[in-house]
Amino acid sequence: MTTTAGPPGAQPPAVPEAQRTAAPQGEPAGGRVRRLLRAVPPIWLVLAAVIFLIAWRNPTFVEPAPFLAFLRRCAPLAVLAAGQVFVIIAGEFDLSVGALVTAVVVVAARLSDGDAAHTWWLIPLLLAAGALVGLVNGLVTTRLRVPSFIATLGMLLVLGGAVFLWSGGAPRGSLADNFRQFGRFGVELPGLGQLPYAVLILLAVGVALWLLLSHSRFGHQVYAAGGNPRAAALSGVDVRRVRTAAFVISGLSAVVAGILLGGFTGVTAEAGAGYEFQAIAAVVLGGAVLGGGRGSVGASVAGALTLQSVFTLLNLLGLAKSLRDAVQGLIIIGAAAYAAHRLRRSG
Amino acid sequence: MTADPRPPDPVVLGMHGISKRFFGVTVLDDVRLECRAGEIHAVMGENGAGKSTLMKILVGVHQPDAGRIELNGAPVRFHHPRQALAAGVSIVHQELNLLPQRTVAENIFLGREPRRRFGVDRAAMDQAATRLLAALGAEDVISPRSLVGRLPVARQQLVEIAKALSFDPRVLVLDEPTAALSPHEVAALFDRIRRLRADGLTVLYISHRLREVFDLTDRITVLKDGRRVDTVETSEVDTRRLVHLMVGRELDHYYPPRAAPERIGPVRLAVRSAGAGLLHDVDLDLRAGEIVGLAGLAGSGRTELARLLFGATRMTAGRLTIDGRASRLRSPRHAIRRGIGLLTEDRKSEGLVLQRSVRDNTLLAARSLGRGAARRVALADLLGRVRLRGGADREVRYLSGGNQQKVVLARWLATGARVLIFDEPTRGIDVGAKASIHELMRELADAGAAILMISSELPEVIGMADRIVVLRQGTVAGELPAGATEAEIMLLATGEPDRAGAAAGASREGGTA
Known part of the structure; x- marks a missing residue:
């Protein structure tokens, strides 16, 4: 959650320039508060509102232990969103992450078969495999010029098929406890219960990716490559390399998400199903524009938390789980329409 | 000019008390x-003066907050461009709005295709398109069956105009129609517009180019900061007066002084027998301290x-040297590293x-260069050098054209570029900002940069260049010293002495034959 301190430059302005500068001096305090609120990406306000609604129905939700457990449940999606946003800002899609999450869980279970001694080499191997998947996505998109929507959809099918073939449809083996600890256990805090490792990992990954996107030369080139690839290329940006790197980051984040998810999910061929759309939904909720050029890590993490808390709220209201997908679809459409509306107003 | 026997033509189009606010x-x-029947009426003003907004209100893209519009004396209100078209108001926007994957005829008759019993009557559509193109004198160069995306921009523009004419308008709005046209094509377009005027069409002509406005129009309405400054008869004003109306001050020195010969240094960038695509056998030297003007008709290979x-x-043929050392530029990235900026x-x-x-x-190119390159430059210093005021956190889309150009210029100062290529540096930029871009170019040259300036505006080439290189059909047709005339440039550019001389209205009788 420290990623709240998103960089001002990475956020779309909440109000058009003219309006902002036109704010009179010595305005009443109410106006100042309103302007402060406008400077915050709206997704944080939505998140606060949803959490407030949940707490209203179920006050225990905001007590430390249940809330930390909620954050732990959010962590895989939040990490995925933080990686996906690189690809989206660069002007592409990565639909392969859900299948990659599944592959991580199934492959880890099969290779280690519950033996804790294997974990130390298994994790680097999985990360390398994730980077390779991202690299292939990136090269197919940028060198073979296959639209990323198609390239990563193909990768989703290839990974899904490979996992099915390799496991014979019924994944075997199990995950070692020291592998599952990342998504399952945490540090004991006196009086507050357990601070999950997953939350700490989310924090670390979030901060690292935020620094990379908003405070590095590479990050600026990601925005440029998505915002106007021709201008970026004519300014010396190696657009193909930047986009490929974004896919690698997304692949790595999917591996981390898979490891976290492995802590509290079963070893099944559906472990990561649907995560690709949830990750894109989270990024769009965070104000990123499909087509590239806009978005931020902080707001994408907030988008993931919001999506997850909306699911929690629906659960609390007793709505069927099958409604989840429909609601998710409506949220994506609504968020994209809102973003388009805001862009039009300020353009 | 003195006593006009005819009574003034009736007012066809009247816009009264039009006001519009965006976000306060x-x-x-x-x-x-007010436009009379059969007149060509210019609307002029600096960028941001409100010309485009006024035209968008006229054609129903925006709704006015106050005021009324009358067509032939009857009040009208357009809520959608379609209504304006039906009432006889057509517009050709500054940006092209064509479908690149469709043919010329399909674009012109989009949504109004002539039908047979089954489906579209292609033959009739092609014929009608050819007739419209013939009216523009373009039937030989544009086939109705060509894909629009394959046409050069100048011809796409003609397709747009043909499309606007296909609605048989009474008022035709042309928003900067000549931006992408060569002088040749401009002359042809003007002939056509004058013929349309003779048929009683009213033309509203939006342009930055003073000369075109003087050549073509009958009256001029000048806007400044969203207000109408004045409406004048074109024959009764001169350049100075018009510029004064537009910017509220006289521009004494339109172009900065040229380089003194002793300040021109060694060759920075040179090509010999260079070729690629339509370019062949190009020889060119760019020297430190010198501004070389590159002229040529559209399609002569300037941008290439x-x-x-x-x-x-x-480059597929020939040699290129930078500061005397042979070099092969594999990518823009590579060129930027070698100190070139575009x-x-x-x-x-x-x-x-x-x-x-x-x-x-501003920092985009420096950041893409590598470690440290972006750290060494001070942003405030760069923006100061290009005289760009205001915050560095503004999104560039909110800046005027002139200030946007300053941002691009600052980008190349940040990389320390010593060879600068300006392709149409002042296109779409208002008069005041134009002069300051010109001054900056000269300052850069004086500081030792080698500058190549491509421009379709011959007065700009003549006013700025220390040396003029003219391209024709992909190769250098010749070189002229500073101060050459438009006629001399046109002569080299067209390779047709007689027509060129006539087109440029030059007085060099007997000198060339």
Whole structure:
């Protein structure tokens, strides 16, 4: 959650320039508060509102232990969103992450078969495999010029098929406890219960990716490559390399998400199903524009938390789980329409 | 000019008290515009003066907050461009709005295709398109069956105009129609517009180019900061007066002084027998301290040459040297490392990342160069050098054309570029900002940069260049010293002495035959 301190430059302005500068001096305090609120990406306000609604129905939700457990449940999606946003800002899609999450869980279970001694080499191997998947996505998109929507959809099918073939449809083996600890256990805090490792990992990954996107030369080139690839290329940006790197980051984040998810999910061929759309939904909720050029890590993490808390709220209201997908679809459409509306107003 | 026997033509179009605000900012304030039947009426003003907004209100893209519009004396209200078209008001926008994957005829008759019993009557559609193109004198160069995306921009523009004419309008709005046309094509277009006027069509002509406005129009309405300054008879004003109306001050020195010969240094960038695509056997030297003007008709290879010198197109023949050392530019990235910078013709689609800040756009190239390159430059210093005021956190899409160009220029100062290629540096930029871009170019040259300036505006080439290189059909047709006349340039550019001389209205009788 420290990623709240998103960089001002990475956020779309909440109000058009003219309006902002036109704010009179010595305005009443109410106006100042309103302007402060406008400077915050709206997704944080939505998140606060949803959490407030949940707490209203179920006050225990905001007590430390249940809330930390909620954050732990959010962590895989939040990490995925933080990686996906690189690809989206660069002007592409990565639909392969859900299948990659599944592959991580199934492959880890099969290779280690519950033996804790294997974990130390298994994790680097999985990360390398994730980077390779991202690299292939990136090269197919940028060198073979296959639209990323198609390239990563193909990768989703290839990974899904490979996992099915390799496991014979019924994944075997199990995950070692020291592998599952990342998504399952945490540090004991006196009086507050357990601070999950997953939350700490989310924090670390979030901060690292935020620094990379908003405070590095590479990050600026990601925005440029998505915002106007021709201008970026004519300014010396190696657009193909930047986009490929974004896919690698997304692949790595999917591996981390898979490891976290492995802590509290079963070893099944559906472990990561649907995560690709949830990750894109989270990024769009965070104000990123499909087509590239806009978005931020902080707001994408907030988008993931919001999506997850909306699911929690629906659960609390007793709505069927099958409604989840429909609601998710409506949220994506609504968020994209809102973003388009805001862009039009300020353009 | 003195006593006109005819009574003044009736007012066809009247816009009265038009006001418009966007987000609390007044864009138009009580603007009046009256056009008579069969007149060519210019609307002039600096960028941001409100010309485009006024035209968008006229054709129903925007709704006015106050005021009324009358067509032939009857009040009208357009809520959609379709209603304006039906009432006889057509517009050709500054940006092209064509479908590149469809043919010329399909674009012209989009949504109104002539039908047979089953489906579209292609033959009839092609014929009608040919007739419209013939009216523009373009039937030989544009086939109704060509894909629009394959046509050069200048011809796409003609297709747009043919499309506007296909609605048989009574009022035709042309928003900067000549931006992409060569002088040749401009002359042909003007002939056609004059013929339309003779048929009683009213033409509203939006342009930055003073000369065109004087050549073509009958009356001029000048806007400034959203207000109407004045409406004048074109024959009764001169350049100075018009510029004064537009910017509120006289521009004494339109162009900065040229380089003194002793300040021109060694050759920085040179090509010999260079070729790629339509370019062949190009020889060119760019020297430190010198501004070379590159002229040529549209399609002569000017932009292609710029891209070749910047590594955006691979050179397939010939040699290139930078500071005397042979070099092969494999990519823009490589060219930037060697100290070359390109200011593209189209700032919005090729120059800027519009939704990013002034800061990010300025540092874009330096950051892509590598470690440290971006650290060494002080942003405030760069923006000061190009005299860009205001915050560095503004998104560049909110800046005027002139200020956007300054951002691109600052980008190349940040990389320490010593060879600068300006492709149409002042296209779409208002008069005041134009002069300051020109001054900056001269300052850069004086500081030792080698500058190549491509321009379709001959007065700009003549006013700025220390040496003029003319391209024709992909190769250098000749070179002229500073102070050459438009006729001399046109002569080299067209390779047709007689027609060129006539087109440029030159008085060099007997000198060439």
